[in-house]
Amino acid sequence: MATTWMKALHRGSGISAALGRSVDYIRNSEKTEDGELVYGYECDPYTVQSEFLLSKKLYEQRTGRDQGQRDVIAYHIRMSFKPGEVTAEQALELGRELAMRWTKGKHQFIVATHTNTKSPHVHIIYNSVNLDCTGKYQDFKRSAIVLRRVSDQICLEHGLSVIKKPGLSKGYNRKGYLANKPNMLIDIQAKLQQGYGAGFEHWARIQNLKTSAKTLIFLQERGLADYDKLVDATRSATQRFNTMSGRVSEIKARQKDIAELQKHIGAYRKTREVYVQYRQAKNKRKFYAENESALVRHKAAKEYFNGLNLKKLPAMKSLQQKYAILEAEKRKLYSGYKPAREEMIALLTAQQIVDTLLGKVPQRTMTLNRGAR
Numbered sequence: 376m377a378t379t380w381m382k383a384l385h386r387g388s389g390i391s392a393a394l395g396r397s398v399d400y401i402r403n404s405e406k407t408e409d410g411e412l413v414y415g416y417e418c419d420p421y422t423v424q425s426e427f428l429l430s431k432k433l434y435e436q437r438t439g440r441d442q443g444q445r446d447v448i449a450y451h452i453r454m455s456f457k458p459g460e461v462t463a464e465q466a467l468e469l470g471r472e473l474a475m476r477w478t479k480g481k482h483q484f485i486v487a488t489h490t491n492t493k494s495p496h497v498h499i500i501y502n503s504v505n506l507d508c509t510g511k512y513q514d515f516k517r518s519a520i521v522l523r524r525v526s527d528q529i530c531l532e533h534g535l536s537v538i539k540k541p542g543l544s545k546g547y548n549r550k551g552y553l554a555n556k557p558n559m560l561i562d563i564q565a566k567l568q569q570g571y572g573a574g575f576e577h578w579a580r581i582q583n584l585k586t587s588a589k590t591l592i593f594l595q596e597r598g599l600a601d602y603d604k605l606v607d608a609t610r611s612a613t614q615r616f617n618t619m620s621g622r623v624s625e626i627k628a629r630q631k632d633i634a635e636l637q638k639h640i641g642a643y644r645k646t647r648e649v650y651v652q653y654r655q656a657k658n659k660r661k662f663y664a665e666n667e668s669a670l671v672r673h674k675a676a677k678e679y680f681n682g683l684n685l686k687k688l689p690a691m692k693s694l695q696q697k698y699a700i701l702e703a704e705k706r707k708l709y710s711g712y713k714p715a716r717e718e719m720i721a722l723l724t725a726q727q728i729v730d731t732l733l734g735k736v737p738q739r740t741m742t743l744n745r746g747a748r
Contacts, residue, residue, distance in 0.1 A: 401498035412488035433508035470497030531588035646673035
């Protein structure tokens, strides 16, 4: 289990001073076993300050941008672990993995594990300027929540626990350790940590640990800690999508009928005069041979109307209006069609994974019924 925290390092009165204080703090030899627990990516941990400053100057030269004292020169992340859950070396590796995923390998960073507390914790500082010095990291709203999600996934992939109800504003709520009351999420987490059992072994053959970790985080974020709630949510999402999909199919079928009727009405009207002339012709065989195409279309239209038991042909304008109304409804449905389908698939997938991990279904490969396309 890890808690996360992040803050921006602003230039303030001076870049060197602002960066130096943070770098010196996390690089402290007394806390990092004489520097053994320090790692640098695309930079030397002991010249990182100078390297960050150089990249900043190159960025300003290449882009002409300078935000003054409000400029963010780097970002500081802290990752703290549950006492006794990881060693100092494991903490360093987990911190390195978090930094790499968070920056996508596009920014220099240093990672240091501190061992001066009951449990090792990690500090990360990454350069706001990217590696080619042409752009900067852009922070975003509620980034702390996304950082927490990435940290959770890494912990789960390594068989570590995660916090059940983290705080939303400043990373984790440190008092929010997993509750003692058993629930589905704890059961799943236990499976991931143990790494054994028939359900887990079967799932490991058809998927991987990352997928399982993502599923657990998905369920946590949706508040689906109870299996019955997951089943109800999946059923509701499936019903909602199927209802929407069914109505779209009805509209398409009705529009097809209207279009077909319009086609036959048009053909009937265009060939009606030819048919009248045919009825009046003295040599019907000759007239038919000369106007066969029009007469065949006319006959087909009449048979189509008879099949619909139409006594009077509807006005084309009326049909056009009905088609337009249906089209408007279809467009409105389509606006929610894709999200509804994605929600249904996500819940079906989550339930399938839960069923397999917890042994609620026979150990066999399953397929999803993903509704109409």
